[in-house]
Amino acid sequence: MRTLLFTLALLPSLVFAEVSLTTEAFKIVPVPQADGTVMEEWQAPEKVVPGDKVGYRITYSNNGKDAAESIVINNPVPDATSYIANSATGAGSVITYSVNGGQSFAKASELTVTEQGKTRAAKAEEYSHIRWQLTNPVEAGASGKVEFKVRVN
Amino acid sequence: MKTFQKVVLPAALSLAGLVSQQAMAAGTDAGKSIENTATMSYAVNGSTSNSVEAKTAFLVDVKIDFGWTAQTALNTTTAETLDAVSYYKSGPVQLSNSSNTKAFYSIGVTMIAKDGKFTVNSTEYTATASSNSTEIKYVVDTDGDGDLTDETVKSTGSTGGLLDLTADTTSQNLYVLIPSASVTGADNNILGMSVTAVAEEVLITGETVNRSVSDDSGNADAQQTIQFVYADAGNDNSELTYVGSTLSGIPDFSVIPDSDPNNDGFVKTSVVLSDPISLVAGTRPKAIPGAIVRYTITLKNKGTGNALDVNISDPLDTITEIEFCDNTADTNCENITVTTDDGSSGTFTYDTSSSTATQVYVHYDTFPAGGSSTITFTAKVK
Numbered sequence: 023m024r025t026l027l028f029t030l031a032l033l034p035s036l037v038f039a040e041v042s043l044t045t046e047a048f049k050i051v052p053v054p055q056a057d058g059t060v061m062e063e064w065q066a067p068e069k070v071v072p073g074d075k076v077g078y079r080i081t082y083s084n085n086g087k088d089a090a091e092s093i094v095i096n097n098p099v100p101d102a103t104s105y106i107a108n109s110a111t112g113a114g115s116v117i118t119y120s121v122n123g124g125q126s127f128a129k130a131s132e133l134t135v136t137e138q139g140k141t142r143a144a145k146a147e148e149y150s151h152i153r154w155q156l157t158n159p160v161e162a163g164a165s166g167k168v169e170f171k172v173r174v175n
Numbered sequence: 176m177k178t179f180q181k182v183v184l185p186a187a188l189s190l191a192g193l194v195s196q197q198a199m200a201a202g203t204d205a206g207k208s209i210e211n212t213a214t215m216s217y218a219v220n221g222s223t224s225n226s227v228e229a230k231t232a233f234l235v236d237v238k239i240d241f242g243w244t245a246q247t248a249l250n251t252t253t254a255e256t257l258d259a260v261s262y263y264k265s266g267p268v269q270l271s272n273s274s275n276t277k278a279f280y281s282i283g284v285t286m287i288a289k290d291g292k293f294t295v296n297s298t299e300y301t302a303t304a305s306s307n308s309t310e311i312k313y314v315v316d317t318d319g320d321g322d323l324t325d326e327t328v329k330s331t332g333s334t335g336g337l338l339d340l341t342a343d344t345t346s347q348n349l350y351v352l353i354p355s356a357s358v359t360g361a362d363n364n365i366l367g368m369s370v371t372a373v374a375e376e377v378l379i380t381g382e383t384v385n386r387s388v389s390d391d392s393g394n395a396d397a398q399q400t401i402q403f404v405y406a407d408a409g410n411d412n413s414e415l416t417y418v419g420s421t422l423s424g425i426p427d428f429s430v431i432p433d434s435d436p437n438n439d440g441f442v443k444t445s446v447v448l449s450d451p452i453s454l455v456a457g458t459r460p461k462a463i464p465g466a467i468v469r470y471t472i473t474l475k476n477k478g479t480g481n482a483l484d485v486n487i488s489d490p491l492d493t494i495t496e497i498e499f500c501d502n503t504a505d506t507n508c509e510n511i512t513v514t515t516d517d518g519s520s521g522t523f524t525y526d527t528s529s530s531t532a533t534q535v536y537v538h539y540d541t542f543p544a545g546g547s548s549t550i551t552f553t554a555k556v557k
Contacts, residue, residue, distance in 0.1 A: 047232070091218050093217040094215065
């Protein structure tokens with residue numbers, strides 16, 4: 023019985039981090055609407071082939087009793103994909119990017135690449151990492167999400 | 176010098192309707208797992224907590240993307256012997272496989288005849304009856320050396336030999352083969368041929384066993400159709416002529432011997448403009464050495480379908496050579512002109528490899544149903 027009680031006592035800390043994180047992938051499918059516009063639907067990632075758009079949703083939840091602060095989410099652009107310009111979103115966050123494998127981050131407008139001695143603005147497909155810095159603490163019991171899109175090479 | 180008004184079916188005359196697909200990079204291999212990893216750091220009450228990681232992954236599916244482009248068609252009446260069988264060879268069609276894996280295609284050939292019966296090994300093709308023929312074969316120049324004798328002749332149809340193309344194949348030439356001994360038909364018969372490629376199997380990178388392509392609905396470009404139009408090489412009205420075209424709308428450049436030439440699809444006429452001796456005004460010039468002859472080729476697409484990628488080649492008689500103003504100071508010369516009734520024009524060239532050009536070549540991207548075009552040029556009698 024002692025053993026059982028000990029195990030139960032450990033369960034919360036083993037199963038629930040104070041702030042949990044999940045990531046999901048979706049196939050982005052354009053769906054024509056009745057009014058003639060085309061809306062993008064995020065569907066299960068089935069039959070994803072080169073050229074398709076894939077959306078990633080990263081969800082954080084504060085399961086603890088205290089507010090979580092200084093939250094930073096870092097997501098390398100997956101291999102065999104290219105980041106789609108201006109697709110990263112996240113309410114209440116500052117979004118920056120890296121073109122050097124995550125060594126440094128900057129806003130999209132400030133990112134540069136040097137080629138053959140010449141410096142130019144970085145292209146979205148050259149981004150290697152995306153980073154979200156949440157500007158406010160996440161209160162206990164609260165959750166949020168950030169998203170970005172890539173195209174499969 | 177022959178002056179004639181007759182069928183003109185020069186040796187290299189050939190018409191090919193086509194569906195063209197630009198080859199694209201194949202992309203990420205089928206079967207590859209694309210994994211995403213997100214990492215989060217945070218602090219609670221001023222203390223930094225352990226970072227948290229989350230992962231998700233999906234597999235890249237098979238993308239079938241088959242493309243082909245009809246090349247300048249060959250003289251199909253030249254039979255070629257492969258595996259001890261004499262075939263009429265048509266094509267080539269340049270193949271590409273932009274799929275993200277090795278793909279295996281069955282090649283189907285459907286034929287339909289027009290203006291009479293056309294028989295291949297006792298299978299009769301008429302204007303209303305189209306069907307596949309097990310007689311039809313195909314061969315691919317896998318090593319690109321132009322020699323087909325070292326290649327494997329395969330059967331068409333769903334149970335025939337499969338055409339395998341590795342991912343990122345950009346150019347392999349396919350030829351459709353009709354056993355010449357089993358073909359019977361009257362001169363000026365027309366045979367339409369529709370070639371179809373259907374993806375049957377794929378071999379995913381890292382696997383050793385092919386997978387069947389059971390659901391192809393999500394894969395565009397897995398099936399393509401291409402049409403050929405053939406014409407006779409003989410220019411003598413005695414050889415077998417067979418012409419292919421679309422199945423739904425057939426372009427028709429056929430001729431009806433001994434009928435009104437205005438109803439014919441191909442008509443070539445000539446008139447002697449001048450000769451070096453008949454200098455007196457009003458004297459009819461003769462086709463003697465040095466005479467300048469104007470040739471006129473009139474084409475009419477009498478059919479119901481547009482003819483695509485039409486190539487007209489007219490090798491001159493051995494006793495004449497082209498007399499373009501660009502190449503001569505002769506004031507009787509006329510440069511080649513091409514006019515069409517719809518205002519479009521073909522592109523035209525002639526052999527500039529020597530000072531005595533002997534062949535005119537005209538190309539039309541699209542020759543519309545009901546459209547006509549006239550080609551004129553001059554030649555000097557040698």
